[in-house]
Amino acid sequence: MSGDVKCPLSCSYCFALQPNYVPQDTVDAALKEAATFGKNSSLLVQPCCDSEIFARPDDGMKILFLLSELGHSISISTKMALSDHMIRGLAEINGRLDKIGALLSVTISIPKIYNLRKYELGTCSIDDRIINLEKLAREGIHTVSAIRPVLPDLSAKEAKDIVDVCRPWCSNFVDGPFYTRRSKYLKSHAAQERTTKIEWLSNDRKDWLVIDNAATRLALKEYILDHPELRFFDGNIQAVEAALSSKTCPLKSS
């Protein structure tokens, strides 16, 4: 489920901002479709997955409250600072879902901690993202830290530093590859990165490739696996499935 309108933020690595990107269903269409499944806590809905759900915080919260009435588990991802008012709303939604065996999962996206502004404009600071994780954990809301996309200049050390700033509050981590246009980054990174065509992009986007910073992704995964209290997942769906099956409280510190 993607946003109705283009995300107003400006992440230079964003494939969804490209003029030839075709979003998935609008929120309205997706809400209607979700309603046809009836109350079903085994379904997972990911609203605004190619946008920023809290670019307009009131609209984002409204979507989440509507979805929570349908009784499906919800996974969202954000790069915005969450106000106390929003945290209270998210806690209410999570409580509502918890009663029927579903959950709300909030992914905080942290692709860089050094030189973040080289890649992102309009998003919140790293400090605010860690505060988000703390506030969510204190409310017992499931969190995921997404080191995604793994950018070509993300070193293994920086990836581990990201884990270290998140792990007091979040034990679940995902990564993800970096999608780009053929011409933009490949000249400088082709030598050290493996590139693969993106099958899920349609025919008119044949110039899109994925740059897989495999060395950093491997180091990141190994670092997380070296810490028994942390968990690495292939994606948000897997992280939510694991949480639903264990229903563990994400709060690690008080």
Ligand code: SF4
């Ligand atoms: S917040 Fe997400 S959708 Fe918006 S510009 Fe950044 S990467 Fe793209």
